[in-house]
Amino acid sequence: MEDFENEVPQEVKLVVTEEMRSYFYDMSKWARFLSVVGFVISAFLTLGSFGIGAAVTANPGMLNQLGPLGGIGATGITIFYLLLALFFFYPSLLLMRFSAKGKQGVLFGDQENLNDAIAHVKSLFKFWGIITIVLIASYFLLLLAVLAGGGIK
Numbered sequence: 086m087e088d089f090e091n092e093v094p095q096e097v098k099l100v101v102t103e104e105m106r107s108y109f110y111d112m113s114k115w116a117r118f119l120s121v122v123g124f125v126i127s128a129f130l131t132l133g134s135f136g137i138g139a140a141v142t143a144n145p146g147m148l149n150q151l152g153p154l155g156g157i158g159a160t161g162i163t164i165f166y167l168l169l170a171l172f173f174f175y176p177s178l179l180l181m182r183f184s185a186k187g188k189q190g191v192l193f194g195d196q197e198n199l200n201d202a203i204a205h206v207k208s209l210f211k212f213w214g215i216i217t218i219v220l221i222a223s224y225f226l227l228l229l230a231v232l233a234g235g236g237i238k
Contacts, residue, residue: 101199110191113202117184123177127170134166179209 141147141159148155183205190199
């Protein structure tokens with residue numbers, strides 16, 4: 086990827102208007118809300134992972150009721166839910182950091198905090214972009230596997 090600083094003349098400066106600052110401040114508040122919701126979901130998934138793992142260990146007959154997920158066993162289910170909790174935690178962490186840095190940058194006119202906030206949003210979009218690519222590739226491979234296996238009967 087090319088470096089944009091080399092393409093733009095040094096005289097050109099971006100102007101952040103009061104309207105843009107207002108939008109940024111509102112985005113920071115919504116980002117904080119969404120991050121807190123993500124942290125709560127992550128906490129419930131973490132607690133649930135240990136609860137389901139313990140329940141399956143105490144009653145192995147539950148594995149039959151869990152469908153395809155039951156084939157990985159109690160430890161596998163716990164690990165699966167912990168990974169799912171991590172999947173919710175990381176973007177929530179990025180949103181929380183964006184919220185804090187963005188709010189500081191807008192309220193105090195701090196360019197460094199504003200830059201950090203934008204860097205966290207960039208990381209969030211990069212995370213979701215990679216997840217999207219992985220899902221599309223997985224669906225494509227699944228489709229190829231179904232077609233190679235003779236299709237659905």
